[in-house]
Structures are given as structure tokens and as C-alpha cells.
Amino acid sequence: MPAFIDFNQVWLKYNPTLDFAIEDVSVSIAEHEFIAIVGPSGCGKSTFMKLGTGLKPPTKGTVTVDGKAVSGPLKITGMAFQAPNLLPWRTTLDNVLLPLEIVEPYKSSFREKRAEYEARAMMLINTVGLGGWERKFPWELSGGMQQRASICRALVHEPKLLMLDEPFGALDAFTREELWCVLRDLHAANPFTVVLVTHDLREATFLADTVYVMSKRPGRILAKKHIDLPRPRDIEVTYSEPFSRIVHELREHIGMIRKS
Amino acid sequence: MQSFFEKHAPTLLTVALLLVWEGTCRIFTIDPFVLPMPSAIWDALIEYRGPIWDHAQQTFWTTMVGFAVAVVVGIVLGSLLGSSQLIYRACYPLLVGFNSIPKAAFVPILVVWFGIGSLPAIITAFLISFFPIVVNVATGLATLEPELEDVLRALGATRFEILRKVGLPRSMPFFFASLKVAITLAFVGTVVSEISASNAGIGYLMMSASSSLKTALMFAGVIVISIMAMVMYELFAWIEKRMTGWAHRGQQSNA
Ligand SMILES: Nc1ncnc2c1ncn2[C@@H]1O[C@H](COP(=O)(O)OP(=O)(O)O)[C@@H](O)[C@H]1O
Ligand SMILES: [Mg+2]
Numbered sequence: 329m330p331a332f333i334d335f336n337q338v339w340l341k342y343n344p345t346l347d348f349a350i351e352d353v354s355v356s357i358a359e360h361e362f363i364a365i366v367g368p369s370g371c372g373k374s375t376f377m378k379l380g381t382g383l384k385p386p387t388k389g390t391v392t393v394d395g396k397a398v399s400g401p402l403k404i405t406g407m408a409f410q411a412p413n414l415l416p417w418r419t420t421l422d423n424v425l426l427p428l429e430i431v432e433p434y435k436s437s438f439r440e441k442r443a444e445y446e447a448r449a450m451m452l453i454n455t456v457g458l459g460g461w462e463r464k465f466p467w468e469l470s471g472g473m474q475q476r477a478s479i480c481r482a483l484v485h486e487p488k489l490l491m492l493d494e495p496f497g498a499l500d501a502f503t504r505e506e507l508w509c510v511l512r513d514l515h516a517a518n519p520f521t522v523v524l525v526t527h528d529l530r531e532a533t534f535l536a537d538t539v540y541v542m543s544k545r546p547g548r549i550l551a552k553k554h555i556d557l558p559r560p561r562d563i564e565v566t567y568s569e570p571f572s573r574i575v576h577e578l579r580e581h582i583g584m585i586r587k588s
Numbered sequence: 589m590q591s592f593f594e595k596h597a598p599t600l601l602t603v604a605l606l607l608v609w610e611g612t613c614r615i616f617t618i619d620p621f622v623l624p625m626p627s628a629i630w631d632a633l634i635e636y637r638g639p640i641w642d643h644a645q646q647t648f649w650t651t652m653v654g655f656a657v658a659v660v661v662g663i664v665l666g667s668l669l670g671s672s673q674l675i676y677r678a679c680y681p682l683l684v685g686f687n688s689i690p691k692a693a694f695v696p697i698l699v700v701w702f703g704i705g706s707l708p709a710i711i712t713a714f715l716i717s718f719f720p721i722v723v724n725v726a727t728g729l730a731t732l733e734p735e736l737e738d739v740l741r742a743l744g745a746t747r748f749e750i751l752r753k754v755g756l757p758r759s760m761p762f763f764f765a766s767l768k769v770a771i772t773l774a775f776v777g778t779v780v781s782e783i784s785a786s787n788a789g790i791g792y793l794m795m796s797a798s799s800s801l802k803t804a805l806m807f808a809g810v811i812v813i814s815i816m817a818m819v820m821y822e823l824f825a826w827i828e829k830r831m832t833g834w835a836h837r838g839q840q841s842n843a
Contacts (some may be wrong), residue, residue: 379744403744413736417757417834429753430745465834485743493735 330395332359332521333380333489338389340375348387349375350547356541360519364532364539366578368556372547373525377491380523387542394488402489403431406482410494412474414466420477421462425447428486434485452480456510472503476510483514492524493530496531503564516560529578533557534566541581551581568586614819624804629811632804639793644812647778647789651816654713655774659767662718666725670759671751676730683722691716692780699785709781709789716777717770724766728759761835764828767819775817 335355341348350372357363365373378384379391382398386551391398406427414423428434428445438445453462453539456476466474475495482490492511494505512535526532531557541551555574557565565571593600606626612618613625620628633640669676691712696706710805732755739748768786792807797805829836 378738381738383738383741401741401744405742407739407742409739411733411735413733413739415754415757417760417832421743426741430740430743432744467834482739491742543834544779554772 331356331392332361332394333357333523334390334392335376335379336390336392338379338386338391340372340379340384341387342375343575345510348546350379350542353389353547353549355549355552357521357523357538360521362515362522362524362535362537363485364524364526364536365542365584366527366529366532366539367542368544368582369527371542371544373542374493375547376542377407377523377525379491380489381407381491404488405491406485406487406489407491408478408495409492410483410497412466412471412478414474414477414481416466419463419465420458421446421449421453421467423466423477424453424462424484424588426481426482449480452484453477455514457506462508471508472499475499475507476481477583479507479514481557483520486518486520488520489492490520490522491524492526494525494527496528497526504528504531508565511535512561529575529582530571533571533578534561534563539578541578550584551578553578621801621803624807628804629807631803632808633811636805636808640790640808640812643788643790643793643809644816645781646706647775647791647813648816650709650780650782650789651713651771651774654710655717655771656776657710657714657719658721658770658774661714662721662766662770663725665718665764666759666763667729667751667756669722670726670729671755672746676726680717683719687719691777695781695785698781702789702823704785706786706788708785709778712781713774713777717774720766720773721763722771724762725759728762732758757758761828761832764824764832767824768828771820771824772817775813775820779813 333351333355334357334581338350338353339348340350352472353372353376355363358466365375375384379392379398382391382393382400382402385399393402394404398477406526414420415426418426425445429438434441434445450459450462453459456479457560458473458476458480461469466477469477475498479492479495482492496507499507508531522535524532524535536555539555540549541553542548542549553574557570557574597831610625610627612624613620624632665679669679694715695708695712698711702708702711705821729751733749736754740754745753778789779791779794782789782797786792794806794809797803797809
């Protein structure tokens, strides 16, 4: 299968006077594949996302997405970050609708088809368990609920690519596991390609098809690990022996980063 | 009983101060040319209500025009400054330098350019009041979370769309807060200019009352101008609450 996202020996400097933020990164992601990138903070994980969405052009090398060399923002991407970044003057529903006011073809028909789009947003809102909260404002929602809304906003325009930058990093362990399952189900129901940046190895192992381990700055891909746990994965699997073995193995790579 | 005092404390204090003032003037028989009694000021207000009304309208509309120009310029300049690091860095020192000039110093220059009349007053009101609006709009825009910007840019949003959907609504609390400050400053600008460069308006009325030694009328002018400024301040405070309630409620929930 041809790669959906292809990083070919990508190097990036933010500033000519600085060192490279990431070095010689080659990654190939298939369509509908769920990959996770793990690594210590400052290693270039967010930088990887900016390259993949076309927000930053590479200094050297090429990034190809969906068969085309990336030269600007892709418009097929949804993004969510650790901070939910909802707009406090909009209700949950209006926050989720925001991308449809910006991306074509929805943008030009937003007024006429508002009811249809609201129905679509409501489906997502119900799927992530936010039903009944759509008229509430962000400050009336808990952190976990805000993050659910943020994920809805990232998916409402049916992007081919979902980029998640430590989306569950600020949540408590129980909420985090709940949202893992939400994300797993969304991906299973309506497949899209996912790049998940995290420093939680259990999270990466539970969700991803492939986990990449990055070295500390300048970021390089140190290891690529295919997770062959069968799907659908239940949260129970995280307590199983093969799961622990994979986490342990990833942990050893991270350990080597620390020593080097 | 306690709650009655608490509730009406500001009114009671005002009445008490007026009584002390009136009493002091009477007991020490202070020359009304130096300090007129509140009752004399009240009499002046009634006696001159016709001219006061005309001059107050002049001052009010002059201030409103200057303020309206300040709002438009403030939004445009603030948006420019807030949406580009380069423009921000280029303009900021200039603006700060400009803001430190006492605006009253412009009045004689404006008279040379535009003569005596409403125009220098409008311009002074504008000059004195646009700065807080610029700074607040620019701050509201410049403090946009970079990640939120990434979310929108990845969707292909243009700079203008980001400004319209996120930047401007986000800077509204800053903007409305600055309007309260700006409207009171605009009254200052108008009156300062009217005092030396106009033949209409409350500032002019006070100047001519001063030269004909009608101290009570001068005090009446001060009261009229402060009532106008206070009413407008309260109006904008009310609008601020109505328009940007989300900002205050958001803070409450974080607290
Ligand atoms: N806008 C920027 N300008 C300059 N340097 C940056 C910028 N963003 C990130 N960097 C640098 O690039 C490196 C990688 O950052 P980042 O991709 O954010 O790491 P991570 O997400 O893994 O924590 C860091 O050393 C960081 O200081
Ligand atoms: Mg990061």
C-alpha cells in the first residue's frame, strides 16, 4: 500500500541560527493507520505535527501527504492539543461547528445547511458522551468534557488526518482511559489516519498500530515498534502480559535516550 | 438597620459631605466668590439652565464625535498592531512616546491649523482617548494561544478569518474595558480644548463664568460635565457586562 504520509529524510531548523529541531526523520504512515510518537519533551514531537499538517515547511527533505508534496496548510487535518482551547463565548455545539465555518465545501453552504451540520455535530457530541451538554459554555464543562468537545471539533469536518498533541496529558487517569476508548471507537467506526503524540507509553501501546520512539533533541527516530495486539482492544488488555512486554520494551528505548 | 446603612452608604456619604460643605460655608461665612455653597450652585444650575443645556449639548456631541473616531481608529490600528509582530514592534515605541505627550499641548497647534471651534475639541478628544483602545485591542489579539491558531491554520483559515472568528471576539472584553476609560478621557479632551479654543461648550461656559466672576456657575459646569462623564461611563460599563459576560463567568469558574 502506498504511504498516506511520507516523511523522506526530513530536517527542520526553526531559525538559521539554531540547531536542527529534528534530524533525518523518515516515517511512512499508511492510510487509516494509527501511529503514536513518544519521546522526552522538547524532542520535536510537536514539530513533527507541524510538518505533517503543512504548518511548517521542512528545511531539508520532503513531506508527502496523500500523494502530494506538502507546501502549505492541508485543510484535510483536524488537530487537538493538551489544552482544549475552546472559545469561551461559544457553546459546546458552536465550538464543534467552528471548522465548518472555515473549511470548504461546508463554509459556503454553512448558512443554508446549518441544521444538517448541527445534526452531524450532535452525532459526534453524542458519540463522545457529551449529549445534553451541547448548549453549555466551556467553563461549565470539566476538563475531560472540554477535551471531548475539542476532539469533536477536530473531527467534525471529517478530516482524513487527525493530529493529536498530548491530548490527554492534563487529565486524571480514569478520564484518560475513558477517552482512550472514545478515540478507539471513533477510529474504528469511521477510519481516518491518526498521529498521536504522547509521553504515556501505555496510551501509545493501547491505541496505536505503530509506535515511533524519538530521541531527545535533535529529534531522530530511534525505534519503530509495530503493535500486533488484536483489535478491538479492550481496556483489560492493558493488564495483559503481552501488553506489559511491549510497554517494557518501549521503556527500554526511552531509558537509552536518558543515558546517551 | 445595618443593611439600610450598607445599601445607601454612598448616598448618605454624599449628602453628609454636601451638608458639611454648606454648613462650613455658612458658619465661617466664606466668600461665595471663593467657594460657593451647594445651594448657591444649585441656584446657578436652575438660573442658567438654558445656556447650560445648550453648552452641555455642544460638549456632549463634540465628545461623542471625537470618541467615535477614536473607536474606529483604535480598532483598526489595534488590529494591525495585534496581528503582526513586525507592525507591533515598529509602532509600539512611537505610540508610547505619543501617549506620554500631554494632549493639552496640542490645542494651540490645532488652533493654528483649524481655528477656534468644534474641530480642535473633537481632535483633542480623539487624541486623548484612542490610545487605551489601541493598546487593549492589540493586547487581546496578540495574546491568542498559538495552538488555537494552529488548529485554525491547519484548516486553511486565512489571517482575516482567524481575526474575525477568534481574534476580535477574544479581544472584546479588553475592548469594552478600554471604552469605559476612553469615554471619560474624551470628555477631558473636549473640555480642555473648549476652555482655550472655543466659543461654545461647557469648557467655554466655565471660562466666561470665570472672567465674569460667577464662581457658582463654574461649579455648576463642573457638576454638569462630571454627570455626563459618569452616565457615559456607567453606560459603557453596562454594555461591557452585557457583551462580554462570558469573560467574567469564565474567570469565576477558574477561581
Ligand atoms: N517556534 C519555535 N521557534 C524556535 N524553536 C522552537 C519552536 N518550536 C519549538 N522549538 C524548539 O524545537 C524543539 C522541539 O520542540 P517541540 O517539537 O515543541 O518538542 P516536543 O513537542 O517534543 O516537546 C525544542 O527544542 C524547541 O525549543
Ligand atoms: Mg509538544
